Structure formats: structure tokens, C-alpha cells
Amino acid sequence: MNTSSEPGLGRPDPGLSAIMSERRQLIGVAYRLLGSLADAEDVVQETYARWYAMSRQEQEAVNHPGAWLTKVASRICLDLLRSARARRERYVGEWIPEPLPGRPEWIDVRPGDTTADPADRVTLDESVHMAFLVVLDSMTPAERVAFILHDVFRYSFAEVAEIVGRTPAACRQLASSARRRLHTSQTPAAPAAQRAALVRHFKRAWEAKDIDALVGLLASDATAVGDGGGLVSAAPRPVEGDEHIARYLVDLAGKVPDLTIQERTVNAQPGLIAQQAEVTVAVFAFDVDGARITRIWAVRNPEKLRPWTARTA
Known part of the structure; x- marks a missing residue:
């Protein structure tokens, strides 16, 4: 937003840059409250709409605009959370928070480096x-x-x-x-280097369709959850157990021969994405306990993958 005037008035708005500088903070608060980047962006848009619906005098009476914006955004999020249960009841299949894109590649972490934890x-x-x-x-x-x-x-x-x-x-x-x-x-929490190594080994074993190697990387009681939102196919229920998960993934790879797996930062941790024709069709996040992967979250709902498609297409 480059304009230096308040909408509808044509007078200079010296506080505009300060108000707009709060956008990143507001997105961060709203995403953590809602688990959806798309919803968070909608909340921030509504928050700014309410700010600019006020008169200049009302705006100038606000001592701390950043705090005002956060308060309004949080209240909007609270209202959305209160209505989320009904919306989740209508959701088809498992619901997973919208995955957050990070750096295109992982940051190399030295073994033994636990500063990220x-x-x-x-x-x-x-x-x-x-x-x-x-x-x-x-x-x-x-x-x-x-x-x-x-x-x-x-x-x-x-x-x-x-x-x-x-x-x-x-x-x-x-x-x-x-x-x-x-x-x-x-x-x-496992050290960052250990998490990255496990996910990388998982990727290689999956690409090689090596069931035994996959089983060795998964906890015996590991769980994999898929979210297709009723728009694309996904496991209707969580897949439980190391061997069941390994066989499910190998079978999936066999059905989609042109699938490519790439390393990406997912929600600030090492993760993977699956692509077809250079379009992201799934994002995988992992939870790690010690030397094994305990949870896999696979988001396939295309509505939750729009930021990923834009970044990687």
C-alpha cells in the first residue's frame, strides 16, 4: 500500500506507515490463534477496515494504535474460534492447521547445536x-x-x-x-539437527520405496493424518503404526509415478512437499521424539496450499 493519504479524505496521513508496519505482527497473532493463514489475512483486512472506518479525530484519540489493532484483531479471532466448532463439524475428513511456508530450503544446523530449542x-x-x-x-x-x-x-x-x-x-x-x-x-523436543536428519532419511527411504527403512525411522505407535478437505483424496482416518504408515506411503508413491518429494521448511521445522508438474499437491509436517518420527501431518486440501503453489510453481 503506497498511498500517503487516508482513504476518502485526501489529507496526509502521517501515521499510515506506523499503522501498516503492524501488519506482520497482526498476521502472526491471528495465524497462531486460528491455525489458518488465509483466515489470518482476512482478520487483518477486517481490522484495518475498522481502523479506517473511524474518523481522523477518533484515530488520533488512540494512544497506542498497535495495541488497538491487536486488540481488535484478537477479538475478531475469538469470535471466529467460537464459531469454529460448527464449521469443523461440516468439514470432510481430518482437519489439520494450514501449513505455514518458510524458507525454500532448510538451514544447515551443526550436530549438537540446540540453540533452536x-x-x-x-x-x-x-x-x-x-x-x-x-x-x-x-x-x-x-x-x-x-x-x-x-x-x-x-x-x-x-x-x-x-x-x-x-x-x-x-x-x-x-x-x-x-x-x-x-x-x-x-x-x-529433539535437537534441530536430529529432526532434519530424520526427515531427510525419511525422504530418501520414501523415494526408494524402502519399507524396512521407513519402518526403522518411525516410532512403533506413529500416526499419520491426512487432510484433503473433501476436495482431494486423503486417508479418511489416521493411519496408525509404523508398518501401516510405511506401506501406505510406498503404495501411494507407486500410484503416482511422477510425484517428486522436496525438502522445505514447514511451520519453522524441516518438512517435505510433494509436487506434480512442479505444482505442490501436499505438504508434510513431522513430530520427532528421540530417534523416531512420531507424527506425520499431510495437508492435501488445495485451499490450504495456495501460498505453497504460489511459492513453488
């Missing part, structure tokens, strides 16, 4: 990991908003309370409940 607090990267988002999706809307705004973006509970419509003490309890859910469900 700090344990002292939730980092922005960790808060977009697929396993993290899947657990967030099991929370109540209020828990999710309280936790993300406080633990990830460091808003005070007093500020969170204004958004959620509860007392600061209640918001503290919501965030605490959310933390317990995460700690109960999350596996110990």
Missing part, C-alpha cells in the same frame, strides 16, 4: 510448530487467546482480560490450563 519459554518459532498448533486447536477459544497473547506475545493479563472479557485472574487461570494441555501432550 530453548526451554526457558515459548518462542515465536515454536508457537507455529504443527504439533503446537494441533494442541492449540483442542483448547477452548478463551484458553487459546489467553495463552497466545500472554505466553507468546507477552501481553499482560490485564490487557488480555480486555480482549477476552474476563478478569485478569481468570485469564491467568486460562493460560495456566493451556500450559498444562501443552505439557501433557508434547513430546521432548
